[in-house]
Amino acid sequence: MTQPAAPIKFYSMHLSGNAHRVLLTLRALDRPFELIEVNLRAKEQKSEAFLQMNPFGQVPVIDDNGTVIWDSIGIMTYLALRYDDGKLLPRDPAQFGQIMAWLGKTSGPIAYGMATARRINLFNAPADIDSAHAIAHDFLHVMNEHLEGRAWLVGGTVTLADLACYAYVAHAPEGGVDLKGFGNVSGWLAQVEALPFFAAMPKAKVGLWAE
Ligand SMILES: N[C@@H](CCC(=O)N[C@@H](CS)C(=O)NCC(=O)O)C(=O)O
Known part of the structure; x- marks a missing residue:
């Protein structure tokens, strides 16, 4: 090793x-x-x-x-x-490509949707919350559909795709994005949180988590 x-x-x-x-x-x-x-x-x-x-x-x-x-x-x-021994990033070309596709989403709808909405609420970032919410919802709809009948984003076990997408989806409520309608996404978040090596990002009391 x-x-x-x-x-x-x-x-x-x-x-x-x-x-x-x-x-x-x-x-x-x-x-x-x-x-x-x-x-x-x-x-x-x-x-x-x-x-x-x-x-x-x-x-x-x-x-x-x-x-x-x-x-x-x-x-x-x-x-x-x-x-890694090939588990987190399988060298199988199809799985590798699928993982890269999800990693790419972190610089697209995850960044401009959930992450931007959170930055507005958490750090007063100058951005448009309605546009961030629309991008977040479109992404979550697709992710929720994709996770129908699947435990992980790619293949039968956790990969970089899951680790990359987790934080901003889990913390979407900080940006005012409700995950309640996305049952498959919530189930997948719970799967990631149950991993033995999981460590949480601190929760901020803003957006839907405000007291
Ligand atoms: N695409 C970069 C984004 C990095 C990024 O936006 N980092 C933020 C924190 S989440 C930062 O350092 N912001 C401070 C700054 O831009 O001055 C990545 O995935 O690492």
Whole structure:
């Protein structure tokens, strides 16, 4: 089993769903890592030192003994190819392609739908909530249909597709998106949460979770 030469440095922010999918991947692979919380409010991600690692000035980033990778999807793919035995990212061409398709959704409707609605409520992001809700609902309808009769997004076991899509779907209520009508999606979320390596992203009391 390949082991990192030293604990993998993982630059993260505890409320970032992009970082959370990397956290789940590191935990699924059971490799040692050192979590470094980046203070986004203090703009640490725009410091000269951080920009040397990620010129886009964003978390997540990993440094695996000098190999620096930024962007959650780049990181997950790197980690799976380097440390996984082919379960999280099967090398079967059809399954590989299907997983890539779901990973792509994290930069599309997941980012512009659920994640944007959440950023509006959580961080006062300047964006249109109605448009974010419409994108989120369209995505959830398709995902719910896809999960009919399926436990996982691709194949018969958990893959990077599930780990990548989880956080922003689970936390959609923070953006005011109700998951109640999407029973298959809720069942799939519960499956991910039951995984032995699962760790939750902290819940924020905003949107539908406001008290
Ligand atoms: N596509 C990137 C998005 C990364 C991203 O948006 N990171 C946010 C936190 S969720 C960030 O660092 N924001 C601070 C900034 O842009 O200054 C990924 O998947 O890693």
